[in-house]
Amino acid sequence: METEHNAWWKEAVVYQIYPRSFMDGNGDGIGDLKGIIGKLDYLRWLGVDVIWLCPIYKSPNDDMGYDISDYRAIMDEFGTMDDFEQMLVGIHERGMKLVMDLVVNHTSDEHEWFVQSRASRDNPYRDYYIWRDRPNNWASFFGGSAWELDGRTGQYYLHLFSRKQPDLNWENPKVRSEIYDMMRWWLDKGVDGFRMDVINCISKVPGLPDAPGEGGLAWGGAFFLNGPRVHEYLKEMHTEVLSRYDVMTVGETLSVTPEQALEYVGFDRAELNMVFQFEMMDIDAGPGGKWDLKSWKLSEFKRIFSRWQTALAGSGWNSLYLNNHDQPRLVSRFGNDGRYRIESAKMLATLLHTLQGTPFVYQGEEIGMTNVHFDSIDQYRDIETINWYNEQVAKGERSVDEIVKSIHAKGRDNSRTPMQWSSAHNAGFSDGLPWLQVNENYREINVEQQLADPDSVLHYYRRLIQLRKRHPVMVYGNYDLLYPADEKIYAFVRELGNAALLTVLNFTDEQQVFLCPEHLCPKGFELVLSNYEVGDANLPTRLSLRPYEARVFIASPASGRVDV
Ligand code: TEU
Ligand code: CA
Secondary structure (H helix, E strand, C coil): CCCCCCCHHHHCCEEEECHHHCCCCCCCCCCCHHHHHCCHHHHHHHCCCEEEECCCEECCCCCCCCCCCEEEEECHHHCCHHHHHHHHHHHHHCCCEEEEEECCCECCCCCHHHHHHCCCCCCCCHHHECEECCCCCEECCCCCECEEEECCCCEEEECCCCCCCCEECCCCHHHHHHHHHHHHHHHHHCCCEEEECCHHHCCCCCCCCCCCCCCCCECCHHHHCCCCCHHHHHHHHHHHCHHHCCCEEEEECCCCCHHHHHHHHCCCCCCCCEEECCCHHHCCEECCEEEEECCCCHHHHHHHHHHHHHHHCCCCCCEECCCCCCCCCHHHHHCCCCCCHHHHHHHHHHHHHHCCCEEEEECCHHHCCCCCCCCCHHHCCCHHHHHHHHHHHHHCCCCHHHHHHHHHHHCHHHHCCCCCCCCCHHHHCCCCCCCCCCCHHHHCCCHHHHHCCCCCHHHHHHHHHHHHHHCHHHHHCCCEEECCCCCCEEEEEEEECCEEEEEEEECCCCCEEEECCHHHHHHCCEEEEECCCCCCCECCCEEEECCCCEEEEEECCCCCCCCC
16 A cells, blocks of 8 residues: 655656657657667656656557557567567666556457457457447547447447447456456566556446437546446556556546545555646636637646645645647647747746656657647548547538647647657658658757757756755645736745745746745745756845746755755
8 A cells, every 4th residue: 555655656757758759760750669779878868767658569550559459569560579678678777667558448449359359249258348239429539429330240339439449348357357467467577557548437337328418429428437436446456466566657537636536546545656637638628628729827727736736735646747648748838839938848847847746758848849730631640630620621610720720739749749859851760751740840959959058958857857856845845836816927835844945937928026925035045946047046035037937946954055
C-alpha cells in the first residue's frame, strides 16, 4: 500500500515519447526503437528520470498503436524484441526508468482474442468482448455509433473508440487474469510501471442502458466512466500484480473530479499512484465539446490547478501536464507561439515544475515546439481528426474554414509532428519521407540550435529539472494561491518546514506589477530562476514583470543563494 511518505515517483520528472514521431533509425519515415536508443544520452543530459513510451506493441495502427493486436510483440515498424531489450538496458544504465502504455480497455479487432470472439457465438472467446443483439444509443469518441454489426454472427460489439478497437469485457474473470499475466510478463522483463489508457472506462453499468438525449446518438459517459466495478478491478490488479513490484502507475481518467480522483490515488486506496485529470483540457471547450472553441480565463485556469493541488494534498498525488500526444502544444494553447514563444514556453514550464506533483514533459515541449497548420486535410493522419472533418463536411452546418480552424487549434496531429532535432532535411528526424509532415518552423526551433544556446527553452527545462532535485520544497511543499481573481498574474507559495518557494508568472504580453503580500516579505526570498535577465536577486515589494516573465524565489535558512 502507498503511504503519504516520500517516493521516487513523486520526485521524478517524466518524459513522454511518442515513438512514431521521435526519431527514425532506419530511414523509413517512421520513428522506432533504434531511434530512441540513439537519443538516450540526450534524455540523460536533460535530466529526466522516467520515460513513458506510448504503445509500441504490434498493431495495425488504426489509432496509431492504441489498437493492439499482440500485447507481447513489438510493432514491426518500431523494431524487434531485441531492440526493446537493448533500449531497456540503455535506459537503466543511465539511471532512468521505463513506463509502458497499458491499453486494456480495448484491443485491436485483429487481436487473436477478437478474431476468435467474432468467429461464432459459442466460441470460448465470445465473452472476452461485449456483444448484444441490439445497439444502445452511445456515440463513439471517434464519431458515429459505439456499436458495430458483425455480419458473421449477426450481433453488435461495443467499441468506445474506433470500430477497430472493440472493448474488452472486464466482467469476465478470464480477461482480467490474461491482462494481469501480461502485465507481470512486462514487469518481469524489468519495466518500471504503466500509464493506463482510459482506465476509468473499463467497468460499464450492467445492462448498458441508453444515455439520456433526444433520439439518435448520445454521450454515454455516465454509464461507462468510473463504472460500478472499476475500483474492485483496480484493487484486484494491485493485489495480483502491482503490489509485487516497485512500480509507478498513472491512470488516464476522463472527466474525473478531484474527489473521484482520490478514489483512484488516495494513499490508503491501493489502486494507482496518479491520474491524468482532464478538467484543464476542457477549459477551452464549449458545450459542443473539444472542437467547439472557447476562450479561457486565467482565474479559471488557476481555480482548476488550485482545486487539484488542495484536494489531493496529503492524501494523494497529482500528475502535472499541459499537453501530450492527444492535445495541442501547450505554448500555442496557453502561451504565445508568436513573438513571445520562448518567454511563454519557459513561463509555462516554470508553472508545471513548481506545482506539487510529478511533471510530465511531452517530447518537443522542452524546445517549445508549436502547433502545426496544415493546408489540406490530406496532410492529417489522426483518425479522430479525419473522422470529425468528414462528419462535419457531410453535415454542412459549419463552413470548411470553421472546421479547419478547430483542427488547427485542437487536432491531435498538432503534437504528433516529428521531433525537431536539427535544421537538416526533415528536421533531422528521418532521411525518408516522414509519416506525418514536419512542422515548417524546424529551422528556427530545433534541439541542435538550442543545445548551443544557454538561454534556450531547452537549457531552461534542464535548469528547472536540476532545481527540483535540489529543493525538496519544490516536490513536497504545500500550496497556497495568491490573488485568485487576478486575470494576469499567477502567483503561489509553497512551504515545507522552514523552506518556502514563491512562483510569480505573468500570463500576458504586457508589463504587469506584482505586489508582494506583507506576510511574505520578511522571509528573505531570493531569486533562483527567471526567464529574463534579472539584476537584483531580492524580492521587492513592487515587482515589475515583463511579458510572460517568470520568477522563482526560494527562502531557505539552510541553503542561501542557489546558483543555476
Ligand atoms: O485517449 C483517450 C481519450 O480520451 C482521447 O481519445 C480523447 O478523447 C481525445 O484524444 C481528445 O481529443 C487515449 C489515448 O491517449 C489516445 O491516443 C487513444 O486514441 C485513446 O485513448 C484510445 O485508446
Ligand atoms: Ca523507422
